[in-house]
Amino acid sequence: xxxxxxxxxxxxxxxxxxxxxxxxxxxxxxxxxxxxxxxxxxxxxxxxxxxxxxxxxxxxxxxxxxxxxxxxxxxxxxxxxxxxxxxxxxxxxxxxxxxxxxxxxxxxxxxxxxxxxxxxxxxxxxxxxxxxxxxxxxxxxxxxxxxxxxxxxxxxxxxxxxxxxxxxxxxxxxxxxxxxxxxxxxxxxxxxxxxxxxxxxxxxxxxxxxxxxxxxxxxxxxxxxxxxxxxxxxxxxxxxxxxxxxxxxxxxxxxxxxxxxxxxxxxxxxxxxxxxxxxxxxxxxxxxxxxxxxxxxxxxxxxxxxxxxxxxxxxxxxxxxxxxxxxxxxxxxxxxxxxxxxxxxxxxxxxxxxxxxxxxxxxxxxxxxxxxxxxxxxxxxxxxxxxxxxxxxxxxxxxxxxx
Amino acid sequence: xxxxxxxxxxxxxxxxxxxxxxxxxxxxxxxxxxxxxxxxxxxxxxxxxxxxxxxxxxxxxxxxxxxxxxxxxxxxxxxxxxxxxxxxxxxxxx
Numbered sequence: 001x002x003x004x005x006x007x008x009x010x011x012x013x014x015x016x017x018x019x020x021x022x023x024x025x026x027x028x029x030x031x032x033x034x035x036x037x038x039x040x041x042x043x044x045x046x047x048x049x050x051x052x053x054x055x056x057x058x059x060x061x062x063x064x065x066x067x068x069x070x071x072x073x074x075x076x077x078x079x080x081x082x083x084x085x086x087x088x089x090x091x092x093x094x095x096x097x098x099x100x101x102x103x104x105x106x107x108x109x110x111x112x113x114x115x116x117x118x119x120x121x122x123x124x125x126x127x128x129x130x131x132x133x134x135x136x137x138x139x140x141x142x143x144x145x146x147x148x149x150x151x152x153x154x155x156x157x158x159x160x161x162x163x164x165x166x167x168x169x170x171x172x173x174x175x176x177x178x179x180x181x182x183x184x185x186x187x188x189x190x191x192x193x194x195x196x197x198x199x200x201x202x203x204x205x206x207x208x209x210x211x212x213x214x215x216x217x218x219x220x221x222x223x224x225x226x227x228x229x230x231x232x233x234x235x236x237x238x239x240x241x242x243x244x245x246x247x248x249x250x251x252x253x254x255x256x257x258x259x260x261x262x263x264x265x266x267x268x269x270x271x272x273x274x275x276x277x278x279x280x281x282x283x284x285x286x287x288x289x290x291x292x293x294x295x296x297x298x299x300x301x302x303x304x305x306x307x308x309x310x311x312x313x314x315x316x317x318x319x320x321x322x323x324x325x326x327x328x329x330x331x332x333x334x335x336x337x338x339x340x341x342x343x344x345x346x347x348x349x350x351x352x353x354x355x356x357x358x359x360x361x362x363x364x365x366x367x368x369x370x371x372x373x374x375x376x377x378x379x380x381x382x383x384x385x386x387x388x389x390x391x392x393x394x395x396x397x398x399x400x401x402x403x
Numbered sequence: 404x405x406x407x408x409x410x411x412x413x414x415x416x417x418x419x420x421x422x423x424x425x426x427x428x429x430x431x432x433x434x435x436x437x438x439x440x441x442x443x444x445x446x447x448x449x450x451x452x453x454x455x456x457x458x459x460x461x462x463x464x465x466x467x468x469x470x471x472x473x474x475x476x477x478x479x480x481x482x483x484x485x486x487x488x489x490x491x492x493x494x495x496x497x
Contacts, residue, residue: 056466058468058472247485250413273482308482396469
């Protein structure tokens with residue numbers, strides 16, 4: 001009997017040790033899960049919710065660097081049977097003028113871009129499945145993209161994890177050249193996590209990886225190179241970009257409800273890609289309601305970027321390198337944006353057809369200063385032109401109705 | 404072409420497992436209890452304590468139509484992209 005007890009005890013010990021060893025291995029595998037898994041397993045029972053039903057009609061305007069872009073955007077969302085939400089967005093950009101990149105080499109122009117998106121969300125208890133399709137069309141560019149995403153609430157709805165994937169197909173043309181047609185494919189992989197930290201604080205973390213393959217140039221932009229045979233001392237030749245680009249961006253965000261009815265929020269992002277671009281941005285904002293009717297908001301956003309490996313303002317000769325860019329968005333620069341907005345809301349009865357309506361006015365002032373992009377239109381010796389910079393005003397004026 | 408670097412793949416796998424496993428908690432319950440000191444963690448903000456969080460001013464996407472446009476403006480004029488919930492589409496930024 002005693003021997004049996006010993007055997008059983010030893011067996012149990014061995015089993016325990018084996019389990020412990022296995023668990024150690026499992027632990028190694030699951031170490032990255034850590035907090036996420038623990039939160040999943042003790043999750044609560046309250047369900048997620050569908051997006052809010054509302055309709056918005058917006059007029060947007062951008063003016064800066066010799067370019068004016070404006071147009072409408074209409075967004076409608078309707079829920080069906082508490083399980084499904086459908087949405088549709090129609091957006092138009094009317095572009096006129098030309099930025100510094102184009103002014104140095106070509107004439108101002110006008111064009112219209114129309115973008116249509118239809119979306120579907122399906123709610124099953126705490127899981128929200130989403131999909132959407134977008135078509136963007138202009139006379140020299142056609143883009144289609146498909147998005148799928150899943151979002152899961154857990155841990156008493158204090159935590160949300162989301163995954164997304166989208167695939168895009170672009171066809172790139174060039175005005176005045178009917179024979180020019182190139183293609184590019186794009187893929188995006190996203191992972192997000194948000195957490196209610198306290199009664200007044202929500203924090204979040206996002207990662208997005210993007211891979212592009214195909215014709216990634218802008219067919220209208222050119223690099224400049226030294227050319228002593230011309231009066232200005234330089235000439236232009238079409239840019240040459242790599243055919244692939246992969247990028248990864250990481251961001252964190254937080255929203256905090258102040259002791260009185262107001263909120264502050266902030267986000268920060270770091271970015272890098274295979275073209276050598278590194279960027280960081282940070283944003284801080286403050287939202288202040290006044291009674292139940294008015295909501296005021298202000299924010300400040302700072303952006304900083306290091307140039308792509310193959311960017312130069314001035315090359316020595318037209319084929320100096322395999323890849324050459326002088327697109328100012330590839331250069332080293334900083335951007336600062338300050339925004340203010342005000343909304344006025346009308347509350348109706350919760351049993352009425354329309355529950356709430358609002359009008360909104362939002363204005364952003366943007367300023368960009370370039371460290372290695374010179375104003376090639378300046379009448380100075382080549383390579384001694386002043387560094388370029390510009391400011392822009394961005395308006396969003398819109399009306400919303402909730403039903 | 405490498406579509407994903409190793410770190411991204413690892414994170415996506417982690418997230419997939421976490422999401423899919425939420426419906427089969429009992430399968431992993433014993434493992435979780437044994438190895439994870441956080442297994443007995445309870446949600447610390449109760450539903451009746453969430454009035455501040457439910458206020459529309461705490462929403463990260465209070466006005467989707469305006470936010471989508473603002474993200475498009477930044478994406479068109481900056482080299483960086485992603486991790487901001489931005490929408491796709493053309494540039495309109497020549």
